[in-house]
Amino acid sequence: METIRLIDTLPRVFDGQPEIKSDVWNREIAFQRGKTYLVEAASGTGKSSLCSFIYGYRNDYNGDICFDDVNIRQISLNGWLKIRKENISFLFQDLRLFNELTAWENVEIKNALTRFKTQEEIERLFDRMQLADKRHCLVGKLSYGQQQRVAFIRALCQPYDFILLDEPVSHLDEENAHIMADILQEEAVGKGAGILVTSIGKHLSLNYSEIVRL
Amino acid sequence: MRLLWKLLRRHVSMAQLLGFFLANWIGLTIILLSAQFYYDVRPLFGESDSFFKKQYLVISKPVNTLGSLLGSKGTFSSGDIQAIEEQPFTKSVGAFSSSLYDVSMSAGMFGTNMNIQTEMFFESVPDGYIDIDLSEWKYLPGSKIIPIILPKNYLNLYNFGFAQSRNLPRLSEGVLSMLSLKIYISGSGKRDVFEGRIVGFSNRLNTILVPDAFMTWANDYYAAGRKKEPSRLIVEVTNPADEAIVKYMDAHRYEVEGDDLESGKTAWFLKIIVGIVFFVGFVITLLSFYILMLSIFLILQKNTGKIQNLMLIGYSPRKVALPYQLLVLFLNILVSILAVTVVWNVHLAYVEEIRQIYPSFGNGSLLPIFVILLILFVFISLFNIFVIHKKVKRIWNGNL
Numbered sequence: 001m002e003t004i005r006l007i008d009t010l011p012r013v014f015d016g017q018p019e020i021k022s023d024v025w026n027r028e029i030a031f032q033r034g035k036t037y038l039v040e041a042a043s044g045t046g047k048s049s050l051c052s053f054i055y056g057y058r059n060d061y062n063g064d065i066c067f068d069d070v071n072i073r074q075i076s077l078n079g080w081l082k083i084r085k086e087n088i089s090f091l092f093q094d095l096r097l098f099n100e101l102t103a104w105e106n107v108e109i110k111n112a113l114t115r116f117k118t119q120e121e122i123e124r125l126f127d128r129m130q131l132a133d134k135r136h137c138l139v140g141k142l143s144y145g146q147q148q149r150v151a152f153i154r155a156l157c158q159p160y161d162f163i164l165l166d167e168p169v170s171h172l173d174e175e176n177a178h179i180m181a182d183i184l185q186e187e188a189v190g191k192g193a194g195i196l197v198t199s200i201g202k203h204l205s206l207n208y209s210e211i212v213r214l
Numbered sequence: 215m216r217l218l219w220k221l222l223r224r225h226v227s228m229a230q231l232l233g234f235f236l237a238n239w240i241g242l243t244i245i246l247l248s249a250q251f252y253y254d255v256r257p258l259f260g261e262s263d264s265f266f267k268k269q270y271l272v273i274s275k276p277v278n279t280l281g282s283l284l285g286s287k288g289t290f291s292s293g294d295i296q297a298i299e300e301q302p303f304t305k306s307v308g309a310f311s312s313s314l315y316d317v318s319m320s321a322g323m324f325g326t327n328m329n330i331q332t333e334m335f336f337e338s339v340p341d342g343y344i345d346i347d348l349s350e351w352k353y354l355p356g357s358k359i360i361p362i363i364l365p366k367n368y369l370n371l372y373n374f375g376f377a378q379s380r381n382l383p384r385l386s387e388g389v390l391s392m393l394s395l396k397i398y399i400s401g402s403g404k405r406d407v408f409e410g411r412i413v414g415f416s417n418r419l420n421t422i423l424v425p426d427a428f429m430t431w432a433n434d435y436y437a438a439g440r441k442k443e444p445s446r447l448i449v450e451v452t453n454p455a456d457e458a459i460v461k462y463m464d465a466h467r468y469e470v471e472g473d474d475l476e477s478g479k480t481a482w483f484l485k486i487i488v489g490i491v492f493f494v495g496f497v498i499t500l501l502s503f504y505i506l507m508l509s510i511f512l513i514l515q516k517n518t519g520k521i522q523n524l525m526l527i528g529y530s531p532r533k534v535a536l537p538y539q540l541l542v543l544f545l546n547i548l549v550s551i552l553a554v555t556v557v558w559n560v561h562l563a564y565v566e567e568i569r570q571i572y573p574s575f576g577n578g579s580l581l582p583i584f585v586i587l588l589i590l591f592v593f594i595s596l597f598n599i600f601v602i603h604k605k606v607k608r609i610w611n612g613n614l
Contacts, residue, residue, distance in 0.1 A: 055526070057526060077530075077531070077607075077610065078530070081525075081528055081529075081530050084526070084527065084528040085528040090526075092526075096523040096526060096527070097523075098221055098520060098523065100220070100221060100224060101217065101220065101221060105217050105220070108217060109217045109218070109221070109524075109527070110527050110528070112217065113527070113528050113529065114528070154527070158528070
């Protein structure tokens with residue numbers, strides 16, 4: 001997958017609102033593989049909607065979204081499953097971790113599906129994200145910042161052409177935000193993947209190719 | 215799979231599953247047991263006589279007090295016979311011939327001093343009416359061996375009356391066929407000893423049958439010159455259920471000997487009762503099935519968030535449904551095994567009981583319940599699997 005193209009896309013909840021000043025909504029815009037985008041937005045401008053449209057679990061929008069030349073409304077269930085395992089990785093704003101499982105198991109349940117990383121690689125990621133001693137803690141017992149880092153590691157456990165990060169550093173301190181940026185740099189930029197980061201204030205410090213206002 | 219199960223087993227209620235398990239176990243056991251029982255017991259009632267073809271009726275004239283006093287013979291004249299032959303429902307008519315000489319028989323049994331001696335009589339019908347291997351059913355003049363068909367009643371009298379009161383062993387048909395019978399025949403100043411060999415038992419005819427060839431020869435030899443009109447006729451009809459037969463017989467006041475009537479009624483009641491029990495079992499099974507589905511739906515409902523998240527990280531509805539489907543399949547297999555075990559043990563117990571009364575009662579086979587179980591199992595399990603998959607898929611669709 002090389003591009004994600006939005007053509008006159010607008011969340012239906014914004015229907016009828018007269019003037020929308022946005023680089024994304026109601027225009028044509030394409031995100032390219034290999035580039036890094038920062039989507040800056042104020043609260044309530046549809047940032048999470050954008051991610052869920054692209055990730056295929058909401059379709060309450062007007063206009064079209066295309067992966068390369070394929071309109072994503074045409075993609076079947078199996079098509080989406082394949083995309084979620086091989087083409088697009090997503091760090092959800094609400095994380096969507098399983099509280100009944102430990103931090104390690106939360107990562108493992110994804111990796112069991114993709115078999116993308118070895119145990120050693122995952123261990124190294126836990127170490128670098130300063131979660132080594134939290135591996136076997138139930139995720140529900142961790143702080144939100146720690147959970148954010150677990151969800152980040154999980155997001156790395158699959159091949160992808162694009163990685164979406166919805167407010168990835170909202171609860172991280174400077175140091176951990178830097179570590180995350182470093183890892184993302186190595187993992188995604190090194191692979192030539194496209195990166196889409198959303199933010200309502202705090203930025204993940206990356207070399208952005210483009211900053212888009214939502 | 216381990217992690218998936220760890221995640222999805224949340225909200226699996228042991229109480230609900232146990233409820234399903236017990237209800238399904240009881241329901242399935244009732245269904246299988248009633249089917250097995252019906253299959254086992256049916257031959258005792260529906261037993262058709264193997265020696266007479268179905269389409270034969272035996273008719274006689276009624277014996278009544280007045281007739282006896284007036285010396286009415288109660289026999290069929292050649293005119294009567296011809297009239298019956300001309301009826302549209304008749305295919306052919308055969309007459310019973312009775313022995314016109316004296317017959318007595320003594321039966322001894324191996325290893326006992328028991329010896330029964332009794333006066334008796336023989337009858338015969340044309341060979342064509344007897345449905346038995348004709349190589350056994352023949353007599354050559356000069357031979358000292360006579361094949362005999364006895365009424366089943368005689369065996370029952372012995373087994374339930376005589377043997378019971380004297381603590382003698384009950385005998386099956388097979389054993390009795392090995393019994394040696396001495397038969398003394400006398401008439402016209404002659405007296406000879408024959409050996410009788412029992413080749414079968416009949417439910418339909420309360421008479422002692424010998425081959426027609428023997429009867430013809432013996433009547434000529436021991437009772438030369440005597441004649442007797444038949445008191446019973448055997449009629450081959452095209453359709454025994456034909457109303458015309460009943461009307462004709464009533465009009466002429468002939469009696470039709472039926473063995474099917476009583477056992478037919480019993481078999482009918484058996485069918486009704488087993489049917490009711492089967493239905494009850496079926497309803498219980500259906501309810502248990504309903505409990506299971508409700509329980510699974512509840513679990514899915516409570517786990518909806520988790521299932522959604524699993525599908526968001528790439529798990530297919532099929533993978534998510536699998537643990538629940540395996541759970542249901544496992545329960546179904548367990549219930550099936552337990553139900554078959556119970557049914558088989560109950561079956562063994564009642565077979566033992568029945569054998570007290572019918573020594574020749576077979577062991578039966580588990581085949582009928584296996585067939586029913588297989589059908590139920592496949593049907594129910596496939597339905598379970600399908601419904602769970604559909605439900606999980608609906609969660610996916612709710613996602614979009």
